[in-house]
Structures are given as structure tokens and as C-alpha cells.
Amino acid sequence: MSVDPLRDFAGYVLRRASAVSQADLSGRLNGLGLKITEASVLVLVDANRRMTQSEISRMLSIASANVTPLVARLEERAMLQREPIDGRSHFLSLTPIGRALAKKAKAQMQAHESELIKHIPASRRASFLEALLAIWGDEDGV
Amino acid sequence: MSVDPLRDFAGYVLRRASAVSQADLSGRLNGLGLKITEASVLVLVDANRRMTQSEISRMLSIASANVTPLVARLEERAMLQREPIDGRSHFLSLTPIGRALAKKAKAQMQAHESELIKHIPASRRASFLEALLAIWGDEDGV
DNA sequence: TATTGTTATACTCTATAACTATA
């Protein structure tokens, strides 16, 4: 049998765990015809009125150049509307179709979540989440 | 300010933490002219004699179709050698150049690791790693 | 001057199908 020196690195294990997790979520959302980023945008816009693309860009850390085609595609599919507020910005809102999908997407995220944390003793879930947030939070440092 | 309902999902936070972590490691390896997957292969082959591409494929969960160009590029750059063992398999080994780079890559991974776990209280590191391994491990479930 | 949004482009990683050759 072979040795895996990478298993000793939390960074590597984090990467692999994230890949497994994403594959699961991706499969669940596939049934709704949504990619992970698309579902994220729907859930985010559903929870906030008066969101702009630049806010999505900042909150999801997606380069604004990549938000444009993402939002455009959701608009094409009649899930989302754009209402001009000044000459350059638009408020985003969901259509009834978009709201229904956001709800279903969130349900899939919840189901995914349940499967995920099932593998962690209940007493350790809080500190697990805390650790992940600490790593995420230090975006200019880690 | 806007609400972020995604922050409540461990799966989402896991994804974001992994992205931040990978960006850091990627930057460190960039100084060596290596991508994360390339460095992973070098470290893995360095730690094991008689590794084949299919073993790399399984251990790193990289589709064999993607291992071919990855290994080919390392061979082109004189970091790695392939020795035929039967008509279809090859044992991989590092050249002196590859070994030197593997060592440097591992040092960067260690440095990355130190930065990463700095954000987690020492008493919680073990259970954090355990949780990630549990998520990773259940590849046919989560 | 800074911000919003856009276009074009390229890179990294991953995924699948179809194939050859060998065991």
C-alpha cells in the first residue's frame, strides 16, 4: 500500500472534503437544473430586496465580470428581473418562477447540510463551523 | 446591510474556506512554478517508489484522463521519469530536479498549513481534522 | 476619480466518451 503524506495537511483535507461536499450538492441541484453558483444567487436575492450585481459580486466573491453572464442567464430563464435604479445599477428581484426555485434550492441545501453534519458529533459542530469561518474570514491573511 | 442566508450552511462555509485556503497555497506554489495538482503529484511520487499513474488517479481522485497530461508535463519539465514495467504500466520516479522541487513544495505546504491552523485553537485542531476526514471519507454517501 | 456593469479571453480543475493495448 502507498503512503499519502498529503493527509497530514489540513489544507489538503479541507480541499478534498470540500470537493466531496460540492459534488453532493451539485448532484442535488442538478435535479432543479441549477448550478451551485446559480442557486447561491437565487437564495441570496430571495433573502434581500434591492440587491445589485456588485453586491452579489462582493458577497459571493465572484468577479463582477463573471456575475454578468450568470445573472443574464437567470434572467433569460425568467427566474430573475433587473430594475434600473440609476444609469448604471439595477435592483435584482426574483420572479415567481425564481422564488419557487430558490425555495427548492434552499431545501436541497438543507438536505445536503443534514448529510454533511451527520458525520460530525453534535457537540463539535459549533466549533467546526467556527474554525471554517475563521479560515474564510481572514481573506487577506491565510 | 444585506443578509447572507448561506452563512448558516456548513457546506457553503466549507466551500468558501477551501477557496481561501487554496488561493493561499496556490500563491505560494506559484513561486516554484507549480500548480496545486502538480505539487501534489510530486510530493506523492517522492514519498512512494513504484507509483503508477492509476495509483495517482485513485489517491488524488483525479480522472485518469486528466493524469496523462499532468504527468506528461512534469516529464517534459524533467521533474519526473516513467519506467515501463509491463506493456501498459509505468513506475514513476522523480529526477533530482523533481526531488528538489518536491522538497520545496512540501515546505510551502507546511508554511501554508501553519498559517491555516493558526486560526484554530490548538485544543480543537484534532477534532477539526477528524471532521474533515469524516466528510471526505464518506465519498459514496455525503 | 471611483463605481457599475460589460466584453473578451484565458486558465485550472473536473467530467465523459471512445479508443488502444495489455493482462
Next chain:
DNA sequence: TATAGTTATAGAGTATAACAATA
């Protein structure tokens, strides 16, 4: 039949530069 490796191709996500319009 199963395995090792290859080729071609496509998709998802991310990144940057250059730009127009607006604040």
C-alpha cells in the same frame, strides 16, 4: 473481461485587462 493509459472534448469556476457609462 478488466485494467492502464490515451485522445478529444466539454463544462464549471475563476482571473485579468480593457472599456463605456455614470456617479
